[in-house]
Amino acid sequence: MNGEIIAVGSELLLGQIANTNAQFLSKQLADIGINVFYHTVAGDNSNRLKSVIKIAEQRSNLIILTGGLGPTKDDLTKETVASHLGKRLVLNEQALASIQSYFQKTNRQLTENSRKQALVIEGSEILPNDYGMAPGMVIKTKECVYMLLPGPPKELEPMFLKYGKAALLNGSKTNGKIISRVLRFFGIGEAALETKIEDLIDEQKNPTIAPLASDGEVVLRLTASHSDNGEATRLLDEAEKKILARVGQFFYGYDSSTLFHVLSDKLKKAKLTIAAAESLTGGLFQQELTAIPGASTIFKGGVVCYATEIKRDILKVKDETIREKGVVSPECAAELAENIRKLMSADVGISFTGVAGPDSQEGKPVGTVFIGVSIAGKTEVKEFQLGGTRDAIRLRTAKHGSFLLLKVLKTYRPDVS
Amino acid sequence: MNGEIIAVGSELLLGQIANTNAQFLSKQLADIGINVFYHTVAGDNSNRLKSVIKIAEQRSNLIILTGGLGPTKDDLTKETVASHLGKRLVLNEQALASIQSYFQKTNRQLTENSRKQALVIEGSEILPNDYGMAPGMVIKTKECVYMLLPGPPKELEPMFLKYGKAALLNGSKTNGKIISRVLRFFGIGEAALETKIEDLIDEQKNPTIAPLASDGEVVLRLTASHSDNGEATRLLDEAEKKILARVGQFFYGYDSSTLFHVLSDKLKKAKLTIAAAESLTGGLFQQELTAIPGASTIFKGGVVCYATEIKRDILKVKDETIREKGVVSPECAAELAENIRKLMSADVGISFTGVAGPDSQEGKPVGTVFIGVSIAGKTEVKEFQLGGTRDAIRLRTAKHGSFLLLKVLKTYRPDVS
Numbered sequence: 001m002n003g004e005i006i007a008v009g010s011e012l013l014l015g016q017i018a019n020t021n022a023q024f025l026s027k028q029l030a031d032i033g034i035n036v037f038y039h040t041v042a043g044d045n046s047n048r049l050k051s052v053i054k055i056a057e058q059r060s061n062l063i064i065l066t067g068g069l070g071p072t073k074d075d076l077t078k079e080t081v082a083s084h085l086g087k088r089l090v091l092n093e094q095a096l097a098s099i100q101s102y103f104q105k106t107n108r109q110l111t112e113n114s115r116k117q118a119l120v121i122e123g124s125e126i127l128p129n130d131y132g133m134a135p136g137m138v139i140k141t142k143e144c145v146y147m148l149l150p151g152p153p154k155e156l157e158p159m160f161l162k163y164g165k166a167a168l169l170n171g172s173k174t175n176g177k178i179i180s181r182v183l184r185f186f187g188i189g190e191a192a193l194e195t196k197i198e199d200l201i202d203e204q205k206n207p208t209i210a211p212l213a214s215d216g217e218v219v220l221r222l223t224a225s226h227s228d229n230g231e232a233t234r235l236l237d238e239a240e241k242k243i244l245a246r247v248g249q250f251f252y253g254y255d256s257s258t259l260f261h262v263l264s265d266k267l268k269k270a271k272l273t274i275a276a277a278e279s280l281t282g283g284l285f286q287q288e289l290t291a292i293p294g295a296s297t298i299f300k301g302g303v304v305c306y307a308t309e310i311k312r313d314i315l316k317v318k319d320e321t322i323r324e325k326g327v328v329s330p331e332c333a334a335e336l337a338e339n340i341r342k343l344m345s346a347d348v349g350i351s352f353t354g355v356a357g358p359d360s361q362e363g364k365p366v367g368t369v370f371i372g373v374s375i376a377g378k379t380e381v382k383e384f385q386l387g388g389t390r391d392a393i394r395l396r397t398a399k400h401g402s403f404l405l406l407k408v409l410k411t412y413r414p415d416v417s
Numbered sequence: 418m419n420g421e422i423i424a425v426g427s428e429l430l431l432g433q434i435a436n437t438n439a440q441f442l443s444k445q446l447a448d449i450g451i452n453v454f455y456h457t458v459a460g461d462n463s464n465r466l467k468s469v470i471k472i473a474e475q476r477s478n479l480i481i482l483t484g485g486l487g488p489t490k491d492d493l494t495k496e497t498v499a500s501h502l503g504k505r506l507v508l509n510e511q512a513l514a515s516i517q518s519y520f521q522k523t524n525r526q527l528t529e530n531s532r533k534q535a536l537v538i539e540g541s542e543i544l545p546n547d548y549g550m551a552p553g554m555v556i557k558t559k560e561c562v563y564m565l566l567p568g569p570p571k572e573l574e575p576m577f578l579k580y581g582k583a584a585l586l587n588g589s590k591t592n593g594k595i596i597s598r599v600l601r602f603f604g605i606g607e608a609a610l611e612t613k614i615e616d617l618i619d620e621q622k623n624p625t626i627a628p629l630a631s632d633g634e635v636v637l638r639l640t641a642s643h644s645d646n647g648e649a650t651r652l653l654d655e656a657e658k659k660i661l662a663r664v665g666q667f668f669y670g671y672d673s674s675t676l677f678h679v680l681s682d683k684l685k686k687a688k689l690t691i692a693a694a695e696s697l698t699g700g701l702f703q704q705e706l707t708a709i710p711g712a713s714t715i716f717k718g719g720v721v722c723y724a725t726e727i728k729r730d731i732l733k734v735k736d737e738t739i740r741e742k743g744v745v746s747p748e749c750a751a752e753l754a755e756n757i758r759k760l761m762s763a764d765v766g767i768s769f770t771g772v773a774g775p776d777s778q779e780g781k782p783v784g785t786v787f788i789g790v791s792i793a794g795k796t797e798v799k800e801f802q803l804g805g806t807r808d809a810i811r812l813r814t815a816k817h818g819s820f821l822l823l824k825v826l827k828t829y830r831p832d833v834s
Contacts, residue, residue: 013453015444016629016638018435022458027432036430037465039458041439048454055472180431191488191530201490211489212428214569221433276721282707283700286721290699293775293807301727303720304693304703310718310761344727358710367522387523389548390710392571 001145001168003029003036004060006052008068008077009151010043021066021149021156028160030180032169033225034062044074050084061144062168067151069134071113078137078148082121085139085146089119092126095135102133121148127163131155138167179232181207183220183240185250186259186403190218196246200239207239216388216396217259218250252406259402260288266409267298267348272375275344276302277315277336277351279327280369285352285398300344305336315339326362328353330370330381337372338379349374350405352397356390367393371401373408380408418562418585420446420453421477423469425485425494426568427460438483438566438573445577447640448597449586451479461491467501478561479585484568486551488530495554495565499538502556502563506536509543512552519550538565544580548572555584596649598624600637600657602667603676603820607635613663617656624656633805633813634676635667669823676819677705683826684715684765689792692761693719694732694753694768696744697786702769702815717761722753732756743779745770747787747798754789755796766791767822769814774807784810788818790825797825 005022012019022039029036037060042052049068056063068077082089096118103110117134120126127136127147132155137148147164149156185193190213194201197220201209207224222239226232244251253262267274276286283304289295303314308327311317317327317335325331333351341349354369355361369384382404386393422439429436439456446453454477459469466485473480485494499506513535520527534551537543544553544564549572554565564581566573602610611618611628614637618626624641639656643649661668670679684691693703700721706712720731725744728734734744734752742748750768758766771786772778786801799821803810 007456011627012440012456013443014447015440015442015453016627018437018440019456020435023429023432023435025432026430030431036432037460037462038469039424039429039436039456041456043454045454051476052455059468189525191528192525194489195528195530198490210427210491212433213487221428221431223431278700281704282712282716283695283703283719283721286700286723287698287704287811290721290723291808291811295699296723299699299723301721301723301731302700304700304707304718306703306707306713306716306718307761314718314760343731344724385523387519389571389575391708392548394704394708 001034001062002060003034003062003064004038004040004056005036006049006056006063006065007039007041007151008044008049008065009041010074012041013043021151021153024153024157025064025066025160028165032165034168044068044076046076046080046083049077049080053081053084057144062147063144064147064149066149066156069117069136069148069150071111071117071133078119078121081139081146081148085121085141087139088122090122092118092120092135094128095120095126098128098135099133125167127159127167129155129159130162131158136164138164179224179226179229179236181222181236181240182255183222183243183251184253184255184257184259185218185220185247186216186252186399188218188247188250189213193218193220193247193250197243200242200246204239207235209239209243216392216399252403258288259399259406261292263402263406264289264292264295264298266406268294270409270412270414272347272409273298273300274348274350275300275340275346277340277349278302278304279306279311279336279351279353280356281352281394281398282306284394285350285401288398300346302344303340311336315343326364328355328362328364328368328370330372330383333370333372333381334374334379335372337374337381341374347375348405349379350401352401354384354393354397356393356397358390369393369397369400371397371404373401373405375408375412376414380404418451418479419477420451420479420481421455421457421473422453423466423473423480423482424456424458424568425461425466425482426458427462427491429458429484430460437570438568441570441574442481442483442577444597445582449582451585461485461493463493463497463500466494466497470498470501474561479564480561481564481566483566483573486534486553486565486567488528488534488550495536495538498556498563498565502538502558504556505539507539509535509537509552511545512537512543512550515545515552516550542584544576544584546572546576547579548575553577553581555581596643596646596653597638597640598653598657599672600639600660600668601670601672601674601676602635602637602664603633603669603816605635605664605667610635610637610664610667614660617659617663621656624652626656626660633809633816669820675705676816676823678709680819680823681706681709681712681715683823685711687826687829687831689764689826690715690717691765691767692717692757692763694728694757694766695719695721696723696728696753696768696770697773698769698811698815699723701811702767702818705815717763719761720757728753732760743781745772745779745781745785745787747789747800750787750789750798751791751796752789754791754798758791764792765822766796767818769818771801771810771814773810773814786810786814786817788814788821790818790822792825792829793831797821 124137224235336351351372357366541554753768768789774783
């Protein structure tokens, strides 16, 4: 079964909202083995909507339409589909009763245009709306399945999960089970990673291997298709093993877990606490760590030492260091990491100092970054030259810090301290 | 000119990301008077991409393609467009030089597939990529303008704003001028705001008034249409005046400026420095302030006082306060705000303490938040009960702090201190 998603609504074409419904549905359809080859967005215009439905029918046999089921005049999705299929709209008693009870519950009078929402395409299967008024519909013809869903994600998502999915699975054939696994890499570019595993990407048909870069990271999405769940998992394991044999040193985690999640877990397991001294990142590293519930078991606190005098007066960076090496220097990073660890009585101290831009600093170019890691009396500093905007440099700095600390923790033995 | 946006990328069809590029471009095109009637998404497949380009040509005379310009094999947008238009790909020396310098800056070796990014469609106008490697392209034929932009929003957005827009405005006719203005509100819900100005929304046809809620804020988008720029601006001014007469106390800024931008500007104008003590927000407030270039003129630094002992030992919150009132208390917030101001020798101290969840703390429910503001020897504390997830509570706390401080600054006179 090949699916296509048509979103209806001028607010999408004006850029007022993003088409997150298409994203949600695509993910859901992939999970049940339905390929999605196209998304389309059309405005609240019957002729243009009809034309995109006609195009969709030529290339897909499942068409999901989202939006345009509401009470107002510019809501015309079911009218357009009905007229296109040569069907009438009929009053659905169940939907009307549900709309009436909705109005009673909120102590309001049923309006005439709300009653319009109880009209459905004749012969359609109704998908109840537990979180709003407009019901969804499924119409099956010989060539194609049409599904109409309401636009608000709060109504569409539960409706699809509870009723829509089942309507598709009943009596329709899917192309087998599709399972995905995402491998996450840091410290290597997309092109370099692909070069290292190019032959695997070319040879592999099941699972397929697709690289994707974002925010200075690269992920590989492995997608296996098999009627048997266990066999699909085995195919994924095998491909993962081959990939990690080549680029394992850049691998840090699976699926949606970020570097900060992985670091947080590692610290928790090692029973270590951390404190941070942040200059150019301005609190970003700490805010990422504390975004994770239960951060208090590993995180003590930190100092955002943005001004030079904060580095000197509160974090006790030596006058000499500031005068002779500058605040953007390995010496300053080392003192910051060591002193924040001591100041906060933490097991690990981490520091970030550098030039986020837009202007250079101390004669050092934008993107110059020093990260210090202090643990068990030993302090390590690494220098980076990062590209991109101010935002990108700050985020990448925080990620490099997490990745560096993960590496240090790999060889850390508590008995050495 | 009628525009259509074609996004290329299997990651969109798998639901891994939403098509936010289409949203961004649609908004931009509306602002310069170009109608967008369709969005399409196709995967990394040359035949299917060609077919959607053919469909687009029949209904639009501006086709913007996003994504698929990267270095890897599944990036095939320019190859497909070139082959469709019967044009060759040629090496662009300027793009190659920029790619080479990017690699040099980050101390890496130029890979062969990265060099591929310097290939452009012959006869195209090049849009430089200031934040990445793949250049954009504009190809004008008799019937249609094709614009190719890179997929990552961090590259696409600045490229379109700086180069793409100008390329479209040069020698293309727009359908009349559409001007938008966004009014930003905080501390009032969407429904409440809408109720207060319902009649204005209903009556107003030019400009139209559209409310939209996100992240605890409400924005009103005013869109005026007029052949004359000055007249369109006058219509916007008039509508804004009517709206602010009713809900002006919740208004804080225009267009894309966030609460943090507005606060930053206000502090700069008042020549005041700030320091922050953050508990539940974990650095989020400071990271938002320092995300703005030039933060060093107003921001000294701060302490993330996550653990109770950091509040006591470093920020000198009294033992008695912690014992008798708890760390989630107005007394603790007041001491934190005052003491961080003194510790960092700043003009303003701000503090955040509360329960972000998922668990309650000191018997206080999730969402209990105290914010302290200390300025010129006077300290003010406000209590909040916030709803939502851990992330939402943290972000709203930082926003409430900014809004509270903006209010305090309104009545602040430096001579009082």
